Amino acid sequence: MPITAYSKEAQRELDLEQWLQLNGLQTAEAFKQLDVPDWLRAKAGTDVECSACGALGATLVRSARSKGSGRAVAQGHFRFRTAEGGNPHHPLCDFHDEQNVRGADYLTSFASDKSALTRAIRDLVCRGISAGIFSQAEMRAMRLWFLEEKAARTILLDVTPEQLQWCSDMQATRAIRNAGSLSFIPEHGSLPGFDWEAAAKLEWARRNEPLFSEIGPHVYFQRQSLERPLRLLDQHAGQQVLDPSALREKYDAALHLASFAAHHLFEPGTKPHALAREHPYYWKPAAAHPLLALSALLLFLSAWDLQRASALFCRVKTAPPAPDDLLGNLVGLNPFHDYQAWLVINAARRIASKRTDTRPVAEQVTEVKAEMQAQHRIWAGSSERDL
Ligand SMILES: [Zn+2]
Known part of the structure; x- marks a missing residue:
């Protein structure tokens, strides 16, 4: 109007x-x-x-x-x-x-x-x-x-609403990043109450760093900022x-x-x-x-x-x-x-063309979590033998 x-x-x-x-x-x-x-x-x-x-x-x-x-x-x-x-x-x-x-x-x-x-x-x-x-x-x-x-x-x-949502899920994996976050090593898992889910998200984000660099400054894939892009996709696909x-x-x-x-x-x-x-x-x-x-x-x-x-x-x-x-x-x-x-929309387009694994982010994070827990179990087993 x-x-x-x-x-x-x-x-x-x-x-x-x-x-x-x-x-x-x-x-x-x-x-x-x-x-x-x-x-x-x-x-x-x-x-x-x-x-x-x-x-x-x-x-x-x-x-x-x-x-x-x-x-x-x-x-x-x-x-x-x-x-x-x-x-x-x-x-x-x-x-x-x-x-x-x-x-x-x-x-x-x-x-x-x-x-x-x-x-x-x-x-x-x-x-x-x-x-x-x-x-x-x-x-x-x-x-x-x-x-x-x-x-x-x-x-x-050629961006789809699913790709926009994927980028939103991707950006959310970094939402819990704070000063206390370090790259994962198996020892971290021995901490009482260690948050495996949060650590797995950060590890997934670390491994996908090249995708994050495609976002560009001040681009957000939050729900509110996706409303208008979704309408434009609907109109101009x-x-x-x-x-x-x-x-x-x-x-x-x-x-x-x-x-x-x-x-x-x-x-x-x-x-x-x-x-x-x-x-x-x-x-x-x-x-x-x-x-x-x-x-x-x-x-x-x-x-x-x-x-x-x-x-x-x-x-x-x-x-x-x-x-x-x-x-x-x-x-x-x-x-x-x-x-x-x-x-x-354009950032989503670049990310979509660069990603190598198109499965849902949550599925990939679950996989990373299982891998980290396995690393932790191996470390725990070997450190018990060391005792
Ligand atoms: Zn007009």
Whole structure:
């Protein structure tokens, strides 16, 4: 559910509020209720394009409020449908799965705090455009650049849900690693209460070290981080999809700049935004979209040089407020929309091609445990003879 989309008539990227205002809907109450005349709803269908793939058929979705507290739980946004109710997005569009992106994730991601973030980004985008630091044409150029990158760097999606689960089981064998863990020797088994299961998992992990080195930094196969990759597998199995390794450095730079921006986004003295307190790798994707979209644009305009892009951020942040807050917004232009999920899938792909034993991890660990216990018995037998 894109927060911003491209208006052909206005020739700019806009969020829903901005688009309604540009079309003459002024009252704040009308936004809340989304009391929009029919002609304007019809116009949305032909004027508003998906930022990522250019699909038409936008419908307007009002912001949702919690029945209990009355607090905003979902930001107003665009949703794209064909006249027959089908999905008009390109199969590889980041927003193809808008219905599925909804649900619990959607509701928590756009609580009022996150809408404040979207507004803060909108304010910066308007300042940047008004001060001539960037333009709508450059925003559009970034969108086209990413579409081309996606098309040029693809791999066949041949990962299965079973392989993802296998990687999850694999990573879990190291979950109990701590400072007291040493490589197994038979003597360890003589300790009272020795945990054979934990020791066998660590031994299995040690023997499969080359597989772990394929995971890469900040890739997690935990249940929560597998939800999105599993949906993408379901949607794109057997298709050519983005090869995320091609954009890894750019993604890391965008996260770095987004983290910097999160620290300096709101006025001094106000509580730092929740995003500023967390490492960007742990940000919930939806919460990070606005910041990543802005960071990607600043980097795109700085030849992906982090220091230059941070200087650009400072110029935007200190530019005078824009006289018009309808100049644009770019939250739907985050080129790294699903990037974390693609990293997980790609790591699973590398691991699947490198593993030599495809049996379930638990079965292999049981085998290792039996082997270790046998070694211990032999050692115990020989040490008894030594006595
Ligand atoms: Zn689309």
